[in-house]
Amino acid sequence: DPYSGDPPRHPALKVNSLKPFNAEPPAELLTENYLTPNQLFFKRNHLPVPAVDPASYRLQLEGPGGRVLALSLPELKRRFPKHEVTVTLQCAGNRRSEMSRVRQVKGLEWGVAAISTARWGGVRLRDVLAHAGYAEEEEAEEQHVCFEGLDKDLSGVAYGASIPYRTAMGREADVLLAYEMNGEELPRDHGYPLRVVVPGVVGARSVKWLGRVSVSREESPSHWQRNDYKGFSPAVDWDTVDFTTAPAIQELPVQSAITEPTPGAAVPPGELTVKGYAWSGGGRGVVRVDVSLDGGRTWRVAELMGEEQRPGRAWAWRLWQLTAPVPPDAAELNIVCKAVDASYNVQPDTVEPIWNLRGVLSNAWHRVRVTVAE
Ligand code: MTE
Ligand code: MO
Incomplete structure (x- = not known):
């Protein structure tokens, strides 16, 4: 072996x-x-x-x-x-x-x-x-x-x-x-x-x-x-x-994902904290992360954490988090995040148009569904 x-x-x-x-x-x-x-x-x-x-x-x-x-x-x-x-x-x-x-x-x-x-x-x-x-x-x-x-x-x-x-x-x-x-x-x-x-x-x-x-x-x-x-x-x-x-991939496109809560989790009513990371290739810093709790109909701006990066040499990610009220009547939340980099590049909203046979460069808006339960 x-x-x-x-x-x-x-x-x-x-x-x-x-x-x-x-x-x-x-x-x-x-x-x-x-x-x-x-x-x-x-x-x-x-x-x-x-x-x-x-x-x-x-x-x-x-x-x-x-x-x-x-x-x-x-x-x-x-x-x-x-x-x-x-x-x-x-x-x-x-x-x-x-x-x-x-x-x-x-x-x-x-x-x-x-x-x-x-x-x-x-x-x-x-x-x-x-x-x-x-x-x-x-x-x-x-x-x-x-x-x-x-x-x-x-x-x-x-x-x-x-x-x-x-x-x-x-x-x-x-x-x-x-x-x-x-x-x-x-x-x-x-x-x-x-x-x-x-x-x-x-x-x-x-x-x-x-x-x-x-x-x-x-x-x-x-x-x-x-x-x-x-x-x-x-x-x-x-x-x-x-x-x-096709050219070999070198610099990567802007990326972000939700790490908390995880898909299928049950979250309590009241207030919810969403966490994740955001990063972009080529030294382009992350300037903003938007988060939605309703599948992308309404948005809030997340707080960026971690080390501030130098312009043009932003080699490391930012972690982010958002604490927001859970809509009182919601039984389910469709949480979405998307990042914007220093060149104002944004992530595509869905996977279909960027689908490729090798499954690389997967950077669509990240979506996590959770249920709301006491
Ligand atoms: N280098 C060698 N020699 N062999 C490998 O298999 N994998 C590459 C790269 N360098 C690889 C390599 C790939 S595809 C990635 S994503 C990174 O190493 C992963 O680095 P890590 O294992 O330290 O996270
Ligand atoms: Mo890789």
């Missing part, structure tokens, strides 16, 4: 797939903390967790012209200044199960918690690339920084992904090679001993158990870069899909 060496996991996690291990925390636990405790942070593995010996570990860094530098962990920590950033990671498939309710899609049936936030500590990717000899300025032609993981399938193919060179080198992009998560050594499930953290970008590009970094005129040849994690029209099905026709 290639998974027999996987690490132990927290029993509260809701397991989506055991081998490989994919799990999310219960929604109501997710928003109990601004920084998600490492054990509860969602876990998304495509392959067995590799056992990496920190003493013999070397990051393979391909310089211009193909010369390869091998950097040990102590060298990385000694040579480059430590940088810390609070970043929310979200899987492209977060909230996929809502899409499957419209029409079945292919993929893990994630609820609303394939998203989590941590304070990451490590070195800046741009410092490491500059050390290898890469220039700050962009080349005329678009280039890509490619990452390869140390996790491999049975045929020896590693997980891989890439990001545009300008993101990797951007002064304000804050891309990290992280060795710490919430002040602790990176846990094995999250990429020990070194992972990429790309703020504002889909989780799939934040390659864990980082083995190799290179720069190329082509995107990563990885299956997960070329033939997955792309968005399509609702008109495209598995007979007609052509993965070369």
Whole structure:
């Protein structure tokens, strides 16, 4: 069993797939903390967790012209200044199960918690690339920084992904090679001993158990870069899909969800407190969250909590909450939330128009039905 060496996991996690291990925390636990405790942070593995010996570990860094530098962990920590950033990671498939309710899609049936936030500590990717000899300025032609993981399938193919060179080198992009998560050594499930953290970008590009970094005129040849994690029209099905026709997902769209109460709960009459999270990709901050208790007929503005984010570098979520009177005659409530980001992007009101065969980018208004009972 290639998974027999996987690490132990927290029993509260809701397991989506055991081998490989994919799990999310219960929604109501997710928003109990601004920084998600490492054990509860969602876990998304495509392959067995590799056992990496920190003493013999070397990051393979391909310089211009193909010369390869091998950097040990102590060298990385000694040579480059430590940088810390609070970043929310979200899987492209977060909230996929809502899409499957419209029409079945292919993929893990994630609820609303394939998203989590941590304070990451490590070195800046741009410092490491500059050390290898890469220039700050962009080349005329678009280039890509490619990452390869140390996790491999049975045929020896590693997980891989890439990001545009300008993101990797951007002064304000804050891309990290992280060795710490919430002040602790990176846990094995999250990429020990070194992972990429790309703020504002889909989780799939934040390659864990980082083995190799290179720069190329082509995107990563990885299956997960070329033939997955792309968005399509609702008109495209598995007979007609052509993965070369759509760009790889990088920055994610605006997202929010209700974490409390949970679907089907019985809430007492009087006053109700609704809680959730909101986040947007590309460093766009959340400027507002609207909440409705009547399916979207009337709205109230939620209170935003958690760390205020810098304009253009809003890498982490806001938690939000709203306390409102329960309408006296209501037997049932249809709670809805929707967020607005700094570019005034809004979430679509229904799933149907954004349905896609792979069930990615599921960010329609989130709806939770509850009953009112003494
Ligand atoms: N990196 C490697 N090497 N292998 C993987 O399977 N999964 C990716 C990304 N990096 C993955 C990886 C995906 S799809 C996501 S959403 C994030 O890791 C999840 O990170 P987490 O498990 O730390 O939450
Ligand atoms: Mo993902």
